Amino acid sequence: MPSELNARVIAVIARMQKIPVDSVTLDKTFQELNIDSLDGINIMFEVENEFGIEIPMKRPGRSAPCARWPRESRSCSPSSKHEYTYRRRRGARTRACRVETLLDTLVACGGGVGMSADAARTSACVTV
Amino acid sequence: MRRVVVTGVGVVSAFGDTFGEFWTGVARGVSAIRPMTLVPPGSLRFVNAAEAAFDPSRHFDEKELLYLDRFAQFAAVAAREALASARLAAPLGDRAAIVTGCCTGGQSTEDENFQALYAGNQRVSPMTIPRVMGNAGASRISREFGITGPVYTISTACSSSNHAIGQAFWMVRSGAVEVAVAGGSEAPFSLGFLKSWEAMRVLRRTPAGRFPSTAAA
Numbered sequence: 001m002p003s004e005l006n007a008r009v010i011a012v013i014a015r016m017q018k019i020p021v022d023s024v025t026l027d028k029t030f031q032e033l034n035i036d037s038l039d040g041i042n043i044m045f046e047v048e049n050e051f052g053i054e055i056p057m058k059r060p061g062r063s064a065p066c067a068r069w070p071r072e073s074r075s076c077s078p079s080s081k082h083e084y085t086y087r088r089r090r091g092a093r094t095r096a097c098r099v100e101t102l103l104d105t106l107v108a109c110g111g112g113v114g115m116s117a118d119a120a121r122t123s124a125c126v127t128v
Numbered sequence: 129m130r131r132v133v134v135t136g137v138g139v140v141s142a143f144g145d146t147f148g149e150f151w152t153g154v155a156r157g158v159s160a161i162r163p164m165t166l167v168p169p170g171s172l173r174f175v176n177a178a179e180a181a182f183d184p185s186r187h188f189d190e191k192e193l194l195y196l197d198r199f200a201q202f203a204a205v206a207a208r209e210a211l212a213s214a215r216l217a218a219p220l221g222d223r224a225a226i227v228t229g230c231c232t233g234g235q236s237t238e239d240e241n242f243q244a245l246y247a248g249n250q251r252v253s254p255m256t257i258p259r260v261m262g263n264a265g266a267s268r269i270s271r272e273f274g275i276t277g278p279v280y281t282i283s284t285a286c287s288s289s290n291h292a293i294g295q296a297f298w299m300v301r302s303g304a305v306e307v308a309v310a311g312g313s314e315a316p317f318s319l320g321f322l323k324s325w326e327a328m329r330v331l332r333r334t335p336a337g338r339f340p341s342t343a344a345a
Binding site for chain 2: 041
């Protein structure tokens with residue numbers, strides 16, 4: 001995975017969370033970084049800005065890698081946060097989003113990692 | 129029916145960020161109306177208002193401020209003071225309620241984001257709705273103090289806060305909850321919103337050496 005991409009995504013997360021850059025590593029979960037549902041949406045927005053792409057919420061009939069992060073982040077989203085709380089109360093385990101999942105998504109999208117415009121258009125993400 | 133008592137008070141006003149400063153100003157009969165700083169000078173027919181000299185960095189960290197419009201900041205700071213003076217600590221749970229009054233919501237946020245949109249920026253911050261919504265103050269208070277009982281906001285123009293206090297009174301009196309945080313906040317000093325008030329001809333041009341009558345925010 002390109003280190004420049006890692007650095008840019010980590011920088012976005014650190015900037016939005018107001019935390020030191022070196023506290024963000026690929027193996028950290030969103031929960032460990034204190035990223036809640038609103039933070040997750042904000043980070044996704046800033047990542048889109050950073051790379052000039054648009055990460056779709058859902059692509060019907062296609063399980064593109066690009067859909068992984070948004071889908072996983074829904075475990076922390078406003079509507080499912082209540083579900084998360086509910087499930088946690090019942091002792092169920094909740095999936096934790098990881099920074100590397102977001103990076104996988106971006107690599108699949110091709111945003112900012114040297115993919116041509118044509119290739120990006122055919123990928124799961126939309127260039128903007 | 130149970131009796132209801134007020135056990136704590138908090139105020140953010142043009143006199144300062146505490147009830148003490150507010151009450152001192154009122155008791156002394158001094159005015160807190162002064163030239164506005166939140167809108168560009170010369171953009172309105174009036175220049176003075178009861179604008180709170182509020183420094184958000186004294187009350188919230190950088191990240192928290194991403195999610196809070198000025199009006200919600202006021203609500204949270206006033207609630208902190210009220211609950212501290214009532215000696216109530218988080219979490220207050222499901223036997224506590226919050227009823228806030230708010231009519232206009234996050235006007236500054238709305239102005240900033242929509243201005244950028246209409247100027248050609250196709251992207252609006254995803255924090256626009258959480259900051260603009262009228263119940264953002266109540267929502268913030270509930271998160272901060274772990275209040276999981278009834279949490280909602282009443283919007284009835286200039287009567288919003290009074291209706292909120294009345295609703296909270298009845299909830300405590302009837303036994304629906306043990307305690308309630310009630311009150312209201314507004315921060316309508318954005319150019320678009322004040323221009324709209326000006327268009328209604330309910331705001332008076334500032335006469336030389338005199339204070340006009342305006343809303344506090």
